[in-house]
Amino acid sequence: MGVAIETTVGETPSAKGSFGFRFMAPLCLGSMLNPVNSTMISTALVAIARDFQATVSETGLLIGGLYITSAIAQPTMGRLADRLGARRVFLAGLYLVALAGVAGTFAPSLRALIWVRVLLGVGTSAAYPTAMRILRNRAAQTGSVEPRMALGILSMCALSTVAIGAALGGILTGLGGWRMVFTVNLPLALLGILLVFLWIPEDEAKPAGLRKLVQGVDVLGIVLFAGLLLTGMFFLMSLGHPNWPMLAVSVLLGFVLTRHSLRTKQPFLNIRMLGSNIPLSVTYLRYGATNLMMYCMLYGFSQWLQTGPGSAVRKPASSHCPCPPSLLSPLSLADG
Secondary structure (H helix, E strand, O other): OHHHHHHHHOOOHHHHHHOOHHHHHHHHHHHHHHHHHHHHHHHOHHHHHHHOOOOHHHHHHHHHHHHHHHHHHHHHHHHHHHHHOHHHHHHHHHHHHHHHHHHHHOOOOHHHHHHHHHHHHHHHHOHHHHHHHHHHHHHHHHOOOOOHHHHHHHHHHHHOOHHHHHHHHHHHHHHHOOOHHHHOHHHHHHHHHHHHHHHOOOOOOOOOOHHHHHHHOOHHHHHHHHHHHHHHHHHHOOOOOOOHHHHHHHHHHHHHHHHHHHHOOOOOOOHHHHHHOHHHHHHHHHHHHHHHHHHHHHHHHHHHHHHOOOOOOOOOOOOOOOOOHHHHOHHHHHHO
16 A cells, blocks of 8 residues: 555656656756856856957946846746746747857847847746746646656756856857857757757647736736846946936835735735745845855956966956946947
């Protein structure tokens, strides 16, 4: 009887076969793209700054552009997967990654490159939440729970591959220049698309209509959250000459977002849940502080090694100057 119970709630033989290499390979490949791209740029920033005659602060927008986009896009993609179909959203993300790979290869300016990183953020953010949904759908089809091994492998691909990004970026930049950091996304995305068509079954449910789609996504919450992050980032990047109106706008957006989240049934940012679950909030704060220190070392130390004493790469002549308002202002980015 004990064996029968274990088979019922555990991983059945049929379930193990359903989560084999063919099923997991495209999901893992897609889930690697966001963490790898987030760190791969670190060893290419100095070369990009040199080619575009940019300052360190200006190239920082390449980092912030992907992270802010990912913070907005990942939870949104999870909602879209529930309504449009996980496989469809997964493929759409890979199409965007392939497009970003081509655009980054031929980007004529730093401003264009920033928009490429935003596109990469949207595309790569689709993989992990949709992969989790595809896993749950397969488990429901086989009448089992998601195998722990499959979940562990997917999580490892989405988290631990951050460590290989910097090394891979350095190798690619050394071999073919910094544009290779963007070009490499094209073959990876095309391979992922091919594997999805070969090994991932089509979505059973039809995509929801536009009205249901809009109802299921907190559009206003997304806009407010994006505005809060952007204005906060632009203020922090102008600390040499503080832009106090930008800080005021950021605080105002934070206040409006809080009120909106508390009054909305399914908010994009569930502030009520965070306030009632103190251990979870503390965990998020600890995770954020840890990542702050890690990324300061990742992006700051790698650039110092490339531009410090004894380095073969010289700093741009204007690296000591503050960023020009024409590049850092949100309006200038919109014009790009």
